[in-house]
Amino acid sequence: MLKQLYGEHFSIDFCKTSLSDPLDTFQIKYQLSLHSINQEKMVKNFDVDTPVLTSLQGFALSNPQLTLIKSDKVIFREPKKSNVALIAGGGAGHEPAHAGFIGKGALTGAVSGEIFASPSTKQILNGVKVLSSGSKGVLLIAKNYTGDVLHFGLAGERARALGIDTEVVVIGDDVAVGRSKGGLVGRRAIAGTVFVHKIVGAFVEYYKHDLKSAATLAKAVNDNLVTIGSSLDHAKVPDQDFKSTLKDNEMEIGMGIHNEPGVKILSPVPHTKNMLKDELLPKLLNPNDKDRAFVQFDEKDEVVLLVNNLGGVSNLILSAIAKTTTELLKAEYGIVPVRVYQGTLMTALNGEGFSVTLLNVTKADKATASSLGFKSIVELLDANTDAPAWPVKKYTTNAPAYDASLVKDDKDNVQPAGIFDFDHFSRFLKSGVEKIIEAEPLITKLDTQVGDGDCGTTLVAGGNGVINNLSKVPKSSLSEALHTISNLIETYQGGTSGGIFSIFISGLSEGIIINSSKGSPVDGTVFGKALVHALSTLYKYTRARPGDSTIIDALEPFVKEFAKSNDLHKAVEAASQGAKLTGSFEAKYGRASYVGDSSEIPDPGAIGLVEFLKGVESSF
Structure with missing residues (x-):
């Protein structure tokens, strides 16, 4: 009957496994090579305004606390x-993370960007302002x-x-890319991020420790x-055309949660137990794999185990995977997890896959438990x-009363420092932005290549955002003017470059605040020291x-x-020479690092700067 239904593209050789094992249903549609294998895939999504x-409004309705x-x-x-208040976040598309982990003994708040896109600094800072007032x-x-x-x-x-006691901890737990490929950027x-949410959340809830201790614990958990x-398959992003490079009889190992490519394609799709045994667990636990042995x-x-649904695996199959993974850990590595978690926790929209996380509790405890005062x-x-x-x-049932005035745009009270000539300053900015606008076609051409x-x-958008809002830039001190410009850049430029310039x-x-005397003008020495401090901050x-x-x-x-x-003049010449050199070696960061050979193309951002x-310089 299957031969009649699917024609010559159906091969009985693909159906040797028995459906008595529920794991077989995880790959059964990939064992049938259907007539669509060489046709463009049809993608269907429910349209939502x-x-x-x-989604956040719906989540709040169903969670009135x-x-x-x-x-x-x-x-x-x-x-x-x-x-201590804990705020996490990132791009949407990973639900129930991050909002789903807000609660007593877990996160205090979360900030969402658009799908697979970081929230802006302003969003995050407004969240900090609201939660800092009560923590x-x-x-x-x-x-x-x-x-x-x-x-x-x-x-x-x-x-x-602004005087708010704040720490930032960056989490990275993926072993797929390895040190040789991801060493500069990190994991x-x-x-595994959700373990940090829960563990640190319980710590600050029930042990009342300070911010430094919470950050120390978060880092120790991440390190283990x-x-x-x-x-x-890849995730299907709403309102975006989807063309997967995977064939129907292929799958990927090490795929990221934003549709980043994996590190290995398997064909045909193996039995899930074999895939766990031969591919996934060795990359987590093989001490001889120096590229991926991040935790001993x-x-x-x-050890604690988490089997996480990337969004498109049925609950039945996910539970079967959790059981199989537990059995293999004991049989192959002598590991009997002290806790096993499974479920839909950190997704890639509707990604048709799963991830396996291991937390070495013993080593994390040794690094923190005795010094921070908890048992385990x-x-x-x-x-x-x-x-x-x-x-x-x-x-809980009732959301607390909320004062909307807490999130009204207010003037940040930045310490005034550094007397400066606003008219000259404005002329320098306008001349610089005009030069960027003139060079935009060249910068764009370079960026289309890398x-x-x-x-x-x-x-150009960032530059115009500053120039068109010069009336909002304070004239009283350079520190206040620069703080406002940083906000304008972040608002109008966006993206990675906007973040880089805003931080700098x-x-x-x-x-300027650190190196200026009260009431004194900014000279070359002060500005030079301020530049060094800015670079250190960016780094x-x-x-x-x-x-x-x-x-x-x-x-x-x-x-x-x-x-x-x-x-x-000497400083601009040094920058120019540095930018030219970017055309003589390959990029290691950003999208340019993914192209085959970028060594003959100068970096567009460096050229723009x-x-x-x-x-x-021309306006002096």
């Missing part, structure tokens, strides 16, 4: 003044993706500038996490929580350095030369 905001700030896509519970500090938990790191980092910097953050994913697992170490991380995992996405829930083609227009300029503002949130073919190749030479000589600096 403004899906991210509508939570409050939603629609304008910033911030959702939160009432904080406690005796507790004794704020811990921002960011996933290790460029946009998240930059925007959460900048929000942390701005919060501290991606995937499902390993995760790897697998998927039968010794005999008698207590297992105790924190078991602690009561009413977070909707965690298996142990205790719902990136996604938007670098030129993004830089925010650091420059702080550098906290990016590992890019000269030689990595990024904007840093132009920025650092400029900063160092100006700090040394106070000579703008130099053009701006040349414009400033």
Whole structure:
């Protein structure tokens, strides 16, 4: 009958396994090579208006203990003044993360970007402002993706500038890419992130420790996490054309949660038990795989297991995978997990796959338990929580009263420092932006070769955003002017470059405050020291350095030369030479790092920075 139904494309050789094992249904449609194998896939999605905001509103309706700030896509519970507040977040599309982990003994709040896109610094900072008023500090938990790191980092910097005690911890638990490929960027953050939410949330809820202790625990948990994913297909993003590179008889190992490609394609799709045994568990546990042995697992170490649904696996199959994984851990590695969690926790929309996470509790305990005063991380995992996405829930009923005035746009009270000539300053800015606009076609052309083609227009948007809002820039001090410009860049430029410039300029503002005497004008020496401080601030949130073919190749030479000589012409020349060198080596960061060979194309961002600096130079 199957031969009649599917014709010559059906092969009986694909049906040797028995359906008595439910795991076989995980790959049965991939064992049948249907007539559509060489045809473009049909993608169907339910259309929903403004899906991210509508989803958050629906989540708040079904969880009335939570409050939603629609304008910033911030959702939160009432904080406690005796507790540290935990705020996580990132792009939408990973539901129930992050909002689903808000609750007593877990997160205090979450901030959502659009699908697979980081929330803005302004969104995050507004969340910090709201929750800091009722807590004794704020811990921002960011996933290790460029946009998240930059925007959460900048929000942390701005919060501290406003006197809010804030720490930022970056999570990365994926082992798929390995050290050789991802060593500069670090591990991606995937499902293991939710363990950090729950463990640190219980710690600050029931042990009342300070912000530094919470950050220490978060880092210790992250250092002892390993995760790897697998998927039968890529996620289907609403309102986007979908063309998967995977054939019907293929699957990927190590696929990310934003449709990033995996590290290995398997064909034909193996039995799930064999795939776990031969592919996934060795990448988590093989001590001889130096590229991926991020965590050592010794005999008698207590281990916690999470089998996470990426969104498109049935509950029946996921439970079967959890059981099979537990059996293989004992049979192949002598590991009997002290806790087993399974469910839909960190998704990739409707990704047709799952991930496996292991947490070495023993080693995390040794790093923190005795010094921080709790018995074991297992105790924190078991602690009561009413977070909707965690298996142990205790719902409250009434959301606390909320004062909408808390999120009204207010003037940040940045310390005034550095007398300056606003008219000259405005002329420099206008000249620099004019030069960027003139160079936009070249920058865009370069970016179409090594990136996604938007670098030129993004830089122009940021520049125009500043120039068109110069009336909002304070004239009283350079520190206040730079702080406002940092906000404008973040608002109008966006993206990774917007985050980079915003952090740098925010650091420059702080550098002026640190190095200026009260009531004194800003001279070359003060500005040079402020530039060095700004670069140091930026380096906290990016590992890019000269030689990595990024904007840093132009920025650092400029900063160092100006700090040394106070000579703008020499500094611009140093930046220009650095930018030219980016055309002689391959990119290691950003989208350009994914192309086959970018070594003959200068970095568009570095070229854009130099053009701006040349414009400033010409106005002197």
